[in-house]
Amino acid sequence: MKNTIVLVSILAVCFSASAFAQEKFATKKEAEAMVVKTVAALKANQAKTLEEITAKDPKYIDRDLYAVVYDMSGKVLAHGANSKMVGKDLIDLKDPDGKEFVKERVELANSKGKFWQEYKFTDPETRRMLPKEAYCEKAGNAVVCAGVYKR
Numbered sequence: 001m002k003n004t005i006v007l008v009s010i011l012a013v014c015f016s017a018s019a020f021a022q023e024k025f026a027t028k029k030e031a032e033a034m035v036v037k038t039v040a041a042l043k044a045n046q047a048k049t050l051e052e053i054t055a056k057d058p059k060y061i062d063r064d065l066y067a068v069v070y071d072m073s074g075k076v077l078a079h080g081a082n083s084k085m086v087g088k089d090l091i092d093l094k095d096p097d098g099k100e101f102v103k104e105r106v107e108l109a110n111s112k113g114k115f116w117q118e119y120k121f122t123d124p125e126t127r128r129m130l131p132k133e134a135y136c137e138k139a140g141n142a143v144v145c146a147g148v149y150k151r
Contacts, residue, residue, distance in 0.1 A: 069145075095120040101121075132150065
């Protein structure tokens with residue numbers, strides 16, 4: 001009986017840790033919701049929204065999830081994780097595999113409007129390069145993205 005209680009306790013801790021780990025990182029559903037919310041805010045007040053994103057307003061950053069906005073030439077208009085990126089033209093930026101993901105992002109925004117994109121990027125939590133999937137939507141003359149890291 002004592003062994004059964006110990007086993008049940010160990011399993012409970014394991015399942016709790018697993019649930020906690022899942023909550024620690026953003027989901028694809030949360031990335032989509034972040035982009036939808038950001039697009040709506042941009043339509044209501046673009047200047048304020050761009051400023052809030054870059055200032056890391058909690059509306060636009062959640063754990064490892066953050067919004068990024070580019071113009072259609074690849075220039076960063078707002079960045080929820082790195083304010084130093086704002087104003088930079090990243091159209092030719094490549095991931096470690098040589099993928100020009102910003103250029104591809106702009107092209108997909110023009111051709112599809114809404115899409116998921118895969119590439120590699122530095123995880124803000126671990127500072128490691130990880131595979132990432134970003135959900136993006138075209139919003140007027142901009143493309144809004146938020147992504148999740150594949151762990």
